[in-house]
Amino acid sequence: MPQRFGRPGLLGTIARTAVISGTATAVSNRVxxxxxxxxxxxxxxxxxAAAPPAPVPASxxxxxQLTQLADLKAQGLLSDEEFATEKARILGS
Structure with missing residues (x-):
């Protein structure tokens, strides 16, 4: 087979493209x-750090807390007994 000079053939172009593409991918992954x-x-x-919120007066x-408790009772999520227990706890009785 005679030796070719000049432009590479189709396989040479494909091989060169594959090498360039593989090198670019390897470099990109490394970076x-x-x-x-x-x-x-x-x-x-x-x-x-954020400053802690100012303390809310106890009253x-x-x-x-009582308002939230009343809302829960109105929604039917608390029974009368649970409501009374939590109300007493909040009021400190």
Missing amino acids: ERLDMRRQAAAPAPQTP QDRVS
């Missing part, structure tokens, strides 16, 4: 893995 390792090793950014807290 992605390195980025993932860097992100995993980097410390998480610190966000300033307002009791009122809201």
